[in-house]
């Protein structure tokens with residue numbers, strides 16, 4: 356064991372090893388840059404799409420980058436901030452304008468008000484005191500359970516601590532008398548597509564929403580930040596500036612790992628070509644969701660028994676241009692009553708032009724300010740739908756499109772025109788509470804390098820840019836070479 360409490364892991368054996376990385380999202384691209392910095396010379400990334408970025412996917416339309424993937428930073432995002440500073444220094448990180456929560460189609464409130472209501476207190480001062488007490492208690496409990504640690508994923512907790520955090524986020528809050536903080540966890544988790552607090556394993560809430568992030572909610576900046584620019588450009592710039600070798604459009608459909616040098620056989624095809632190619636490598640790094648690779652990689656029994664337990668959701672994002680219709684005060688709105696409904700409700704919308712240009716209040720609600728640099732009256736809004744059923748199945752797709760259409764109608768968004776719709780499968784791949792309780796996240800860490808393979812990306816940590824980068828940094832720190 357290395358001194359920090361993490362296991363020492365093995366990796367590629369020599370700087371000349373041929374290393375294959377599957378996936379050119381932030382996980383794969385950032386990892387390649389770290390290895391290159393350390394002197395590894397032969398790294399090749401296979402990416403099935405025609406561009407790098409993965410779930411950091413941005414499109415410029417009417418004067419603003421619309422984010423189809425990562426869009427916010429929270430107060431714990433120091434690693435993303437460092438990459439922005441280094442690779443895209445011209446992009447500013449600014450605090451996010453507040454968001455509204457719709458009570459019904461005509462009434463809006465804020466997450467802060469919901470938090471106060473949840474205390475049952477009539478005086479805001481008394482409510483705020485009780486909430487602050489709960490935050491201080493959460494801080495103490497978190498420190499007591501995990502102590503101080505430097506990476507997002509803490510060292511493997513003792514069995515006694517694992518017992519204290521078993522079950523869902525809600526179980527944890529109940530057990531430690533922290534239910535006053537439930538609306539904050541709901542905002543950070545459920546509203547961001549990280550599952551309902553009564554189903555997501557507690558460890559994910561504890562990792563992604565440590566006390567420092569909860570405290571951020573009470574700062575003037577609200578604890579959420581946005582990037583004035585494209586999230587995707589962080590990934591493309593890391594790739595460009597490090598001159599990474601990326602094979603775009605290479606869909607990996609088979610990986611055999613045999614013993615010995617050159618034992619990693621990667622089989623891939625390229626779109627529109629019937630040929631199947633095979634290349635040989637010495638070390639393998641997998642970044643897509645591990646449960647998406649069960650039929651691709653010859654995982655052994657141990658790997659398979661862990662990765663087959665991952666579950667995930669799907670996210671549908673649709674950029675729509677329409678008449679402005681009915682709006683709340685803020686360019687970002689959550690339809691609170693829809694959040695907990697099954698099968699792809701439209702539960703949020705963001706007008707990126709107004710959000711990134713800080714246009715809110717009457718300027719937004721009444722459409723006093725422009726909707727883009729072209730002065731046209733139509734607005735452009737990203738709508739979010741979240742669900743578990745296969746979004747590519749015909750019957751489910753019909754539901755998705757009809758829920759979107761009826762939301763637009765209800766909000767009086769006339770003449771809608773879909774500019775682009777993206778369906779993300781394998782969103783927030785995670786271990787259910789039972790497996791998380793057994794310490795599967797640390798079992799994966801222990802397994803790193805054992806089979807000539809590293810497992811990186813969101814499915815082995817948490818579905819956020821910061822988490823994926825942190826996990827890469829952790830591997831670099833504890834790698835034996």
Ligand SMILES: Cc1cc2nc3c(=O)[nH]c(=O)nc-3n(C[C@H](O)[C@H](O)[C@H](O)COP(=O)(O)OP(=O)(O)OC[C@H]3O[C@@H](n4cnc5c(N)ncnc54)[C@H](O)[C@@H]3O)c2cc1C
Pocket residue numbers: 377378379380381382383401402403404408409410411423424425426427428605606607608642643644647651670672779782811812813814817818819820821823
């Ligand atoms: C709608 C949405 C909103 C989000 N909001 C935020 C946010 O506000 N803040 C935040 O920090 N994070 C957010 N995230 C999460 C963040 O974007 C991801 O956690 C992060 O980008 C994941 O990076 P990754 O490298 O692990 O995976 P990915 O980005 O998924 O990269 C994996 C890559 O592997 C490729 N691939 C998969 N299979 C194969 C194969 N067989 N052959 C070749 N290539 C393959 C894929 O095409 C992909 O490019 C959001 C994500 C989504 C979808």
